[in-house]
Structures are given as C-alpha cells and as structure tokens.
Amino acid sequence: SYVLTQPPSVSVAPGETASISCEGDNIGRKSVHWYQQKPGQAPVLIIYNDDDRPSGIPERFSGSRSANTATLTISRVEAADEADFYCHLRDTTSDRHIFGGGTRLTVL
Amino acid sequence: QVRLVESGGGVVQPGRSLRLSCEASGFSFRTSTMAWVRQAPGKGLEWMSLIFYDGDNKNYADSVKGRFSVFRDNSKDILYLLMNSLRHEDTAVYYCARGRGGGSFDHWGQGTLVTVSS
Numbered sequence: 001s002y003v004l005t006q007p008p009s010v011s012v013a014p015g016e017t018a019s020i021s022c023e024g025d026n027i028g029r030k031s032v033h034w035y036q037q038k039p040g041q042a043p044v045l046i047i048y049n050d051d052d053r054p055s056g057i058p059e060r061f062s063g064s065r066s067a068n069t070a071t072l073t074i075s076r077v078e079a080a081d082e083a084d085f086y087c088h089l090r091d092t093t094s095d096r097h098i099f100g101g102g103t104r105l106t107v108l
Numbered sequence: 109q110v111r112l113v114e115s116g117g118g119v120v121q122p123g124r125s126l127r128l129s130c131e132a133s134g135f136s137f138r139t140s141t142m143a144w145v146r147q148a149p150g151k152g153l154e155w156m157s158l159i160f161y162d163g164d165n166k167n168y169a170d171s172v173k174g175r176f177s178v179f180r181d182n183s184k185d186i187l188y189l190l191m192n193s194l195r196h197e198d199t200a201v202y203y204c205a206r207g208r209g210g211g212s213f214d215h216w217g218q219g220t221l222v223t224v225s226s
Binding site: 042 | 145152153210216218
C-alpha cells in the first residue's frame with residue numbers, strides 16, 4: 001500500500017523558514033494537500049493541490065513538489081505556527097486516501 | 109458558513125456497535141463528497157471512509173472494510189458512520205470532513221470521541 005513519510009519533528013527559530021517534507025513513490029504525479037492541527041483542535045486545510053492556498057491562509061505557507069517529495073514551506077515562522085502538520089493525497093491506484101505520519105513543528 | 113457537527117461518540121464494549129452522525133449546514137450537502145477520518149490518542153490522522161454525493165459510491169480503509177459502513181441522508185443533511193464489531197484499536201476521535209475536487213478535505217467538524225473498552 002502507498003506510504004507517505006514525514007519527519008517526526010522540525011524545529012525552527014522565529015522569523016526563520018521551516019520546511020517539512022513528505023516522501024512518497026512518484027508523489028510528483030499526484031495532488032498533495034497539507035493540514036495544520038493545533039492541540040485539541042480539528043485539522044485545517046492550508047495547502048491543496050500541491051501549491052494552492054484556501055482563502056484566509058497566509059501567503060507565508062506554500063507548497064511545492066518534486067518527483068518523490070512534496071514540501072511545505074513556512075516563511076517568517078511565528079510562535080502561533082507551532083502545530084502538527086500532515087500531508088495527504090488520494091492514491092488513484094487503490095482509490096484510498098493516505099495521510100503522512102505527521103510532523104510536529106516546534107518554534108524555538 | 110460551513111459547519112459540521114459530529115455526535116454519537118462514547119464508551120462502548122469490544123464487539124458492540126455504534127453509530128456516529130455528522131450534521132452539515134452552510135453548504136450544499138447533497139452535492140458534496142464527504143469523508144470520515146479518525147485520530148487515535150496521541151497518533152496521526154487515518155482516513156476511514158469516503159462517500160460520494162449520491163450515496164451510491166463509497167470507499168473504505170482496509171482496517172475497517174466489512175465492519176464500518178458509511179451512508180448519508182441528503183434530505184436531512186446528515187452523514188453517518190455505522191461501526192460494528194468494535195475493537196480496542198478503534199478508540200479515536202472521529203472527524204467528518206467535506207471533500208473537494210482534487211481530493212482535499214476543506215472543512216472538518218470538531219470530532220467525537222469513541223472509546224472501546226470493557
């Protein structure tokens with residue numbers, strides 16, 4: 001079955017840039033979505049279809065994709081960005097939705 | 109605005125059944141794809157099921173296929189998840205979410221906690 005692999009944790013200082021990776025076989029051929037989840041809250045969609053932002057999501061959040069890796073980039077990181085981040089896609093081969101294991105972003 | 113409110117969670121013994129509901133408002137429920145996603149305590153997100161607008165096409169994760177059943181009532185704007193033969197490992201917060209083109213889930217409910225325990 002298809003697997004998405006994320007680093008368990010990423011740490012960054014305020015004002016710096018955070019990059020969170022999501023690895024999957026031929027992920028470059030699939031649409032990748034990203035969610036932010038703060039403690040005790042439901043996930044929030046922050047990036048869809050690789051690099052589009054829903055209304056209300058700051059431009060500091062951006063997505064990109066290469067052959068086997070999708071990346072969420074958060075520019076000018078703020079303390080309020082501290083959360084768990086998940087990548088997600090629909091595997092068209094199995095017609096199943098797959099989530100990465102999640103990455104905890106810590107703002108130092 | 110889009111609102112999704114889950115209910116029906118609680119404590120249930122292993123092997124028993126439980127039905128979750130998700131009441132939708134603020135959008136055209138009858139034309140929307142809907143999903144269930146769960147999160148075990150301290151763990152990540154796990155997709156459970158998807159149901160297309162007409163209720164005829166459904167998909168399930170392998171971990172629940174044959175035990176869980178998703179259905180919807182478009183006249184009442186309610187999504188359901190019927191969970192049978194519950195196991196300890198089904199303990200989780202269950203979220204309903206709205207699906208959009210491209211496969212993302214753009215709105216989520218606040219979740220309902222299901223605890224499977226004897």
